[in-house]
Amino acid sequence: GAGVSQTPSNKVTEKGKYVELRCDPISGHTALYWYRQSLGQGPEFLIYFQGTGAADDSGLPNDRFFAVRPEGSVSTLKIQRTERGDSAVYLCASSFSGRNEQFFGPGTRLTVL
Amino acid sequence: GDSVTQMEGPVTLSEEAFLTINCTYTATGYPSLFWYVQYPGEGLQLLLKATKADDKGSNKGFEATYRKETTSFHLEKGSVQVSDSAVYFCALSDIGRGSTLGRLYFGRGTQLTVWP
Numbered sequence: 658g659a660g661v662s663q664t665p666s667n668k669v670t671e672k673g674k675y676v677e678l679r680c681d682p683i684s685g686h687t688a689l690y691w692y693r694q695s696l697g698q699g700p701e702f703l704i705y706f707q708g709t710g711a712a713d714d715s716g717l718p719n720d721r722f723f724a725v726r727p728e729g730s731v732s733t734l735k736i737q738r739t740e741r742g743d744s745a746v747y748l749c750a751s752s753f754s755g756r757n758e759q760f761f762g763p764g765t766r767l768t769v770l
Numbered sequence: 771g772d773s774v775t776q777m778e779g780p781v782t783l784s785e786e787a788f789l790t791i792n793c794t795y796t797a798t799g800y801p802s803l804f805w806y807v808q809y810p811g812e813g814l815q816l817l818l819k820a821t822k823a824d825d826k827g828s829n830k831g832f833e834a835t836y837r838k839e840t841t842s843f844h845l846e847k848g849s850v851q852v853s854d855s856a857v858y859f860c861a862l863s864d865i866g867r868g869s870t871l872g873r874l875y876f877g878r879g880t881q882l883t884v885w886p
Contacts, residue, residue, distance in 0.1 A: 688872060690872075690873065690874070692874075692876075697878070697879075698878055698879070699774075699776075699859050699861075699876030699877050699878050699879050700814070700859075700874070700876050701876070702873045702874065702875070705872065705873055713873060716873070748813075748814065750814075750874075752872065758816055758819070759816075759872070759874060760816075761806075761813045761814040761815070762813060763812070763813040764813060
């Protein structure tokens with residue numbers, strides 16, 4: 658079956674611009690996670706959705722970052738007024754509710770010039 | 771808060787050598803522990819996991835034992851292959867015992883290169 662997919666795979670933008678990153682989870686997975694992986698680091702948690710609601714958004718670095726999951730499936734991570742420090746690989750993962758194993762997508766590499 | 775400390779790399783080994791990558795953790799609850807692997811050009815994949823103390827996770831010849839007394843989850847393989855070259859991440863999850871959050875806390879990753 659299809660795994661987690663993320664689009665675009667690469668995004669280059671200029672400082673100050675707005676970007677949207679999309680995640681399509683595995684069908685039937687109600688839990689969805691966003692992580693950010695900077696070069697040479699492990700992934701860092703950003704936000705967790707259970708269904709349509711954000712159950713834990715404590716990892717979002719500031720109010721320029723926002724994520725939605727309006728129908729409990731596809732999620733979009735939105736970054737306003739991008740900064741060079743936002744450059745990283747943004748990973749999405751999904752899992753069955755109450756299960757441990759998270760399945761990761763290939764990531765979106767964001768470069769802010 | 772919860773955290774994972776992972777042996778820094780890079781690690782370079784000859785084929786058929788023994789591998790150990792150290793991982794220790796700090797957690798307030800009863801975490802589940804994981805090793806993820808990232809092969810060149812690919813996404814993160816779950817390698818193995820253990821959900822309670824003294825559990826041993828194993829897959830593809832890799833093993834790790836959940837040691838609560840030493841708060842460790844070291845990854846081992848008796849004979850590495852060139853195809854094992856990848857970045858390995860230790861992680862913990864606070865899901866379980868009533869917690870439903872399930873966020874993963876990752877170590878920094880260890881780059882393993884195996885030469886023929």
